[in-house]
Amino acid sequence: MDLKELITFRTIVEEGTFSKAAEKLHYSQSTVTNQIQRLEKELGIVLFKRGWNSELTESGRIYANEVNMLINHWNLVIEKAADLKEEEIGMLRIGVIESLSDLVFANTMKRFNARKPHVSCHITVGNTDMLSRLLVDEEALDFAISGEPEDLAGLHHEHLYSESIQFIVNQEHELARKMDLGIKDLLSYTLVTGGPNCLYRLQLEREFAKREMTPFFHSISQLSAIPAIISMTDFVGVVLSSTVIPDGVVRISIPLENQLLSIGVLRRRNRDFLSGVKQLFLDCLKEELGVIKQEQGLK
Known part of the structure; x- marks a missing residue:
């Protein structure tokens, strides 16, 4: 039994005759007849009464009620095999x-x-x-x-996992020598962050929104470029805990209300x-x- 035989059987049931089924499937009528004969032999039952009307036998009617389920299952198996190959x-x-x-x-x-x-x-x-x-x-x-x-x-x-928002400066920066820093200590400095739609930038802006003023921002879409900028300037960089920083750049501890991403x-x-x-x-x-x-x- 193969899928073509099942589809041929269903098409005969739908169209009413072998000839109409052959026309719809673009088969010769002898091909349709041979497929049904093979299907009957494999099933061990007679599906159609012999004659011009393609009338189903009782066994044929029972099988016709199941054929769509069989075809759908067959297609599902084929699709699954294709999925496995694709993987x-x-x-x-x-x-x-x-x-x-x-x-x-x-x-x-x-x-x-x-x-x-x-x-x-x-x-x-x-x-x-x-x-x-x-x-x-x-x-x-x-x-x-x-x-x-x-x-x-x-x-x-x-x-x-979680990343934390961190601050970096040139090792000669005055903030590198200070202890017990808070977010208010950043207000007078220029900050370099990710782009305006960057999550940690948005989170940082919410922190500053609670203050009377907001520091000046530069933004860059490539986060990994921030440490290089900081190494050459007196700006304060805002990065993530995983950001690699070069020699000459240090992290400074500034707690935030919401430090984790x-x-x-x-x-x-x-x-x-x-x-x-x-x-x-x-x-x-x-x-x-x-x-x-x-x-x-x-x-």
């Missing part, structure tokens, strides 16, 4: 925030490639706002590793599950994060 040779479209790409992504790719060498990964690096829009508006990503966006409509965020898996809410290959990539990421947590004390 061995397909492509993943992954969004990543810049801090993660520097922190763990190279080793995650290495782990994943060892297990799925023929699955291609297309990586888009951006901030949380950009990645969430790509997920929702354009469906250009399968999932993203990012912060939790302000607007979660249509999205689901699964926490993986949740980093996790961002995906469309209508996708209740991830395919095996996507879940495998996330498992590789979590394995690498486990190593990083041990080394750097991430929460």
Whole structure:
């Protein structure tokens, strides 16, 4: 029994005659007849009364009631096989925030490639706002590793670890020599942060909104470039705990009411599950994060 025989049987039932079924399926009538004869032989029952009207036997009527279910199941099996094949040779479209790409992504790719060498990964690096829009508006990503966006409509965020907002200055900066600093001590300095839609920038602005004044901001979309700017100026840089800082730049401790950012898996809410290959990539990421947590004390 194969799918063609089932479809031919269903088409005869729908069209009423062998000849009309043959015409609809673009088969010769002898092909249709042969397919039904093979099906009857495989089933061990007679499906049609012999004659010009293609009238179903009692067994044929019972089988006709089940044929759609059989065809649907057959198609489902074929689709599943295609999915399995795709998972061995397909492509993943992954969004990543810049801090993660520097922190763990190279080793995650290495782990994943060892297990799925023929699955291609297309990586888009951006901030949380950009990645969430790509997920929702354009469906250009399968999932993203990012912060939790302000607007979660249509999205689901699964926490993986936390980043903290931190401040950096040139080691010769006067703030580098001061203790017990607070956010008020930043008001008279120029700050360099991520772009206006960057999550930690928005979080920082909410902190300053509680003050009578706000410091002057420069912004740059490439977070990893901030330490280099700070090394050459008397500005104060705002970065994340994972940001690598060069010699000559130091971190200064300034507590905030809300210092932590949740980093996790961002995906469309209508996708209740991830395919095996996507879940495998996330498992590789979590394995690498486990190593990083041990080394750097991430929460």
